[in-house]
Amino acid sequence: MSKGTSSPKAMRNYRFRIYPSREQEQKLLDWIETCRKIFNTAIAQRKESWEKEKRSLSRREQQVWLKEAKKENEYFRQVHSQVAQEVLFRVERAFAAFFRRVKNGETPGYPRFKGRGRYKSLTFTQFGEGKGASFQDGKLKLSKIGLVKIKLHRQIPSTVKTVIIKRDAVGRWWAVFAVEIELSQQQTHAGPAIGLDAGLEKFAALSDDSVIENPRHLRKTEERLKRAQRELSRKEKGSRNRERARRKLAKLHAKVRSQRMDFLHKQSRKLVNTYSLIAVEELNIKGMVKNHHLAKSISDAGWGEFISMLEYKAGEAGTKLVKVNPSGTSQECSRCGMTVPKELSERVHCCPYCGLTLDRDVNAARNILKRALALEAA
Template sequence: MSSPKEIRNYKFRIYPNKEQESKLTNWLTTCRIIYNSALADRKNYYERTGNGLTRIAQQETLKADKAKHPKVKEVHSQVAQEVLFRVERAYNNFFRRVQAGEKPGYPRYKGPGQYKSLTFTQFGDGLGASFQNDKLKLSKIGLVKIDLHREIHGQVKICTIKREQSGKWYAVLAVEEYPVLFSPNWQTIGLDVGIKEFAVLSNGEKIANPKHLQKSERKLKTLQRSLSRKKKGSKNRAKARNKLARQHEKIRHQRKDFHHKISDQLVWRYGKIVVEDLQITNMVQNHKLAKSISDAGWGEFISMLTYKAESAGRMVEKIPPYGTTQQCSRCGSIVKKDLSVRIHACPHCGLVLDRDHNAAINILHKSKAS
C-alpha cells in the first residue's frame, strides 16, 4: 500500500524581462488595493450588521469592480480571487484567536510594498500557469525564464510568484507528490541546540554553528551607514536600500541551506530524533541572546527537521525543555550552573562532561522515560 501524497514547496528563481516585471509589479499594487478594500468591507459590514461578510459575496463585488476599473481587469482572475482567500484567512484567524481568549489586533491593511506575492491557483496547460519550453508560462504575463535547479517529481498544483525585498523574483511551486520513505531505522538520538555549537547530539557529536549573521555584521553596518547618508527619496538611497536587502537575503539563504543539509543528514541517519519543545518567542526577549538565537534559526530548523522526518517515515519527538542542562545525566542530581559554565562537573558521581553533551543525553533519557 503506497503512502498518501503530500504537498511540498519548490522555490525557483525567475527572471522576468522589464515589461513582465512592470506588469507583475502593477499586479502587486492592484492586489494590495483589492486586499485592503475587501478587508475594509468585511469590517464595515460586521460593524453594521453584526454578521460576517462571506467570500462568495466579495467575489460578486470583485466582478463588479472588474467592470468599473481597468486595472483590476488586467490582473488574472485566479490571482485576483486568491486575494479574497487571504482576507478570509486573516479574518478567520482573528476571530479564532478572539474565541480562544486572546486579544489579537485586527487584521492590518497592507501598505506600499507590503503585498509581495501573487498566486495562480491552477497549474497546467491552458490554466493560469504552466511550463512551456523549459520556461514558466504565466497567463497575461507570458513566458518567463526560470532556473529549474531541482527536478520536480510530482504534479504542480499551485504557483506563487514572489518578489523579495532585494527585488529578486521567485516562483514557489506547490507540488503534490508521494513521499520517499527511508528503510526502517530504530536508532534514537537526543539533540540539544545551542549558540556556541549549533547542536550537540547525545553521542557527543558536535555540529558547528556557522553564525552567518555574525560573520556579516561588519558588512551590514557599512551598508546601513551608507543608506543613512543618502537623501530620502533619491535614486541613490533606493540603490543603497537594495544592496542592504540583498545582503540580508544572502544571509537568509545561507542559513536555510545549512538547515537543509543538517536536517537531511539527521533524518537519513536516525529513526527518531528527540528535541526540546523550545518557546523561542519567549527566549528572544532576552536581549543579550536574541541576536544569536535569531542567527541560529532554531525554530526554522526544528520545523524543517520535523516535516522531513514525517515525510521519510521517521519521527521527531519534542520533550518539555526543563532541567536538561542542570541535571546530571548519570546520577540525576541537580548541578546548578549559569551560561558561562561550559563543563558539567557533578560533585555527587564525578561525571565531567561538556554541558551541551550532558543536556543532549538528558533529552534522550526523557524520551525513553516517556
C-alpha cells in the same frame, strides 16, 4: 496497505528562480499593485460592514463585488481571474486568524492595509495544461503573462497544486510550487537514535559527543549591515541614492538569510538521513526571544526554522522526531539521574555522585534522548 486506506500526505514547497523580460516584469508589478488595491478594498469593506451593520462580510459576497468591479475597472480585468480571486482568500485567512486570536485571549492584531511595496506575491491556484500556469518548452507559462524563463535546478517529485510568483527585496523573481507528497512513498531507514541539544555557543550538541558548530552568519556580517544602515539613513528620501543604499542593505540581509537557510537545510537533511529517531527539546522560541540580551543570537541561530525543517524532512525520510520537556535537562546527570545545579556560565558537567565529567550540552543531549526513548516505550 489495506484496501480503501489512503497514504498520509503533506504539502511541500519548491522554489525556483525565474527571469521575466522587462515587459513581463512590468506586467507582474502592475498585477501586484492591482492585487494590493483589491486587498485593501476588501479589508475596508469588512471593516465598514462591521461598524455600520455589526455584520461580518463573507468571502462569497466579496467575490460577487469583485466580479462586478471587473466590469468597471480595466486594471482589475487585466489580472488573471485566479490571481484576483485568491486575494479574497488571503483577506478571509487574515480575518480568520484575527478571530482565532481573539477567541484564545491572545493579542489579536486587526488585519492591516498594505502600503506600497508591502504586497509582494501573486498566486495561481491551478497548475497544468490549459490552466493559469503550466510548463511549456522548458519554461513557465503564466496566463496573460507569457512564457517566462525558469531555472529548474532540481526535479519536482509530484503534481504541482499551486504556484506563487514573488519578488524579493533585491528585485529577484521566484516561482514557489506547492506540491502534495505521499509520505508513505518515502523509504524508511534503520539508523541509530540521537539526542540533540540546541545552544548558542554551539549550534547543537549531540548525545554521541559530536557537535554542530554555530556559523553565526548575522554576527559575522553585523558591521557591514551597520555601515549600510548608516549610509541609508543619510540619504534623502525619494532620491536615487537612497534607493541604491536600500538595495545594498537588502542584499546583505538576503545574503545572511540565504547562508542561514543553506546551513539549516544541509544539517537537517544530514540528521534525518543518518538517524532513525531524533530527540529534541520542545522550545518556546517566542518566549525566549523576549530576553533582549539573547534575542539576536537566538534569531541568528534559527532554531525555530531548524526544528520545522527536521519535522517535515523526518516525515519524508521515515525518521521519528520526538519532542520532550526541556526542564532540567542541563541540571540532571545523564548517568545517575541526580540533580547537579550549575550556572549558565558553567560549561562542563561534573557529577559529584557518580563522577561523570563531560560537556554540559552533551549531557543535556543524552538526557533529551533518554526522555524521548521513555516516551516511545510508554
